[in-house]
Amino acid sequence: MPAIALPPIEGAHRILHIHKNVPGVLSAINTTLATNHINIVGQYLKTNDSIGYVVLDVDRQLSKKALELLRTVDHSIKVRMLY
Helix, strand or coil: CCCCCCCCCCCEEEEEEEEECCCCHHHHHHHHHHHCCCCEEEEEEEECCCEEEEEEEEEHHHHHHHHHHHCCCCCEEEEEECC
């Protein structure tokens, strides 16, 4: 994983989602969260030939629900709360 330095966002939790690099994963992540009324306040995506990751900042009050939902997205490898 490449090192990134993203500024913290007040009132948000940061979630890391590592997934297989296949078309549609980012769309599935965004649709899953939007369908459940979870707003993404920040997002950073990077991929290589086989693996991708997205760092998401979501409202603290909804972050546990977001974490659970992100684990259900097809092609997920690892999902964890960074802070």
